[in-house]
Amino acid sequence: MKSEKIDYLLEKYWDCETSVEEEKELQAFFLGGDVPAQFQQYIPLFSCIRDEQSVKLSDSFNERFKNILEGKQRERYVTIRVFKPLLRFAVSVLLIIGMGVSFYFISKQDNRSHFVETFEDPNAAMQHATFALEKLSYALRKTEAASMETIHFIDELDINWAALDSLNKINLSEMDRVKRRD
């Protein structure tokens, strides 16, 4: 590579204007040997970058991590295996209890309809109905008589209704006047 191009790329590199490809080009140049004297001062930087790039995991890491991961998966499997029969048992018990309770309530339920025929003889039914209606009629008559008695009592008091009405009117006009004054 020509020195001018290296100079140009280096300037771009220091100013962070190089692309990743141009930086790889520079690295290849400085690590390729046969570097002109004026550029040799930059070799340590690029060789340091190369060394950092070649840092690798130890060979045992993959195996170690695989074992840990498999151990974790096995742990999970064991947990499920231990709890699965217990879960099945619990679900069965709950199901049986639920069914038992349902049957108990269903069997205890009153299935009779709300209107059940209790009389077999129509005359007896008629007699009962007449008796009930007579009781109702008696109660109504009693309340009517009591109401009439009250009305007669008020009539006998001989109240002057016209005077009472006029009093009411006076009170209203008085109140209007007071309100206006306020």
Add this chain to the structure above:
Amino acid sequence: MSIDSFHTIILPLKDKLFRLAYSIVREQAEAEDILQDVLLKLWNKREEWSYIENLEAYCFRVTKNMALDKLASMAIRKTGVIDPEKENLFFVDNRSPHTEMERKEQRSAIDQGIEALSENQRLVFTLREIEGMSYREIAETLAISEDLVKISLYRARQKMKELLSEFHKDEK
């Protein structure tokens, strides 16, 4: 998303995730522990993958966060301890040019330079230089804007340039 996603999307990322963790904690065993924790965390959360918009970026974010947490806990343990191999490199008297020792010295200085970068600068530098990610991919991975990615990378590269120039002057 099915469990197959773990094998098709997440597991192929493991080398990249490891390098990101390594770039933060700088220790092979610690970085592998972080990766293992990240992968297990992702495996345990597999029911939630369908709700994650960018699973790859999410994996990088989880790795970054776990590595930074680990680094914080490691910092307490590591205070004052210098790697014996590096110690020799920090205090070499032989500065004659074109020797292997000088190369190592320079390399060690670059390592220190990278470590001295701010958290964002170091992460952006790692994802761009080592993983070759685009600015947009880095922005999504670190949940920052593309502009901030460019600024962080610019500052990191300028620091590297200064460091290399200083060495060059010393050589002369």
